[in-house]
């Protein structure tokens with residue numbers, strides 16, 4: 038249930054709503070605006086309550102039932118577009134933010150070359166997987182701790198915030214010390230224990246869409262992170278599984294305007310894992326920006342032929358540079374900068 042307070046409602050009136058909800062065993066999330074305060078009342082049995090229980094309290098403007106399963110990620114809870122700030126880089130503002138780098142951290146020279154290339158081309162955040170959840174247990178699983186140390190070193194050298202995937206609740210704490218953004222991968226989008234753990238870690242999180250999950254399931258997964266009081270959530274569309282097999286996954290371009298209507302959270306797009314092939318990545322990246330995405334997550338490798346993971350979908354340094362130049366007029370056409 039969403040309780041909208043009257044403009045100028047007093048702190049006592051707001052607190053009285055929260056106290057009433059708590060006395061009924063319900064959870065409360067406050068959104069204290071300068072102008073207007075909204076109180077979200079959460080709990081499995083809110084559906085059985087009469088809205089009048091809150092409607093009669095002083096200072097209450099309206100009480101709305103939330104029929105959608107997601108609550109905290111909804112525009113009904115918070116309307117203004119959120120901007121997530123990571124070491125001075127904003128995700129969700131007017132400027133398009135590009136995160137780029139190799140699929141996996143392979144060595145110091147590979148990572149620092151990647152940082153140099155993507156930074157020179159205009160990317161603001163460096164990506165690189167240290168823990169790689171692979172489809173087969175016999176594939177390269179990442180450099181793990183050594184990979185994290187390389188990320189930290191290269192972060193210092195190039196002054197670029199880094200993003201890396203977390204796969205295990207036990208790694209969350211340590212990874213949040215090494216990385217500026219934690220990535221929850223597609224295969225873990227509904228790993229609810231992991232979502233709560235990254236919520237408690239309190240650092241920015243990129244939540245990738247599960248490739249067999251609906252937009253509603255995705256936003257409900259975001260609620261797990263938000264419910265821990267961590268509002269630094271960035272959504273990432275990365276393609277879904279369909280009957281089409283000419284691409285690795287089908288990039289769901291429609292999810293961009295759908296999410297933008299439903300949620301205030303920043304949304305980026307990963308064209309690399311959707312395409313599965315370097316030749317298709319630029320077109321998908323441009324389409325994503327044209328459709329309203331706030332940023333991109335792109336795999337770039339100094340030498341894709343030598344990549345240990347996802348070489349086929351990784352852009353070469355020159356292809357990435359060209360794409361960044363080509364994105365500029367598209368961003369400007371939709372009122373953004375890059």
Ligand code: PEP
Nearest residue numbers: 140222223224245275310
């Ligand atoms: C990745 O970003 O390297 C990755 C494994 O992505 P996804 O979880 O979207 O497959």
Ligand code: MN
Nearest residue numbers: 140336346347
């Ligand atoms: Mn990859």
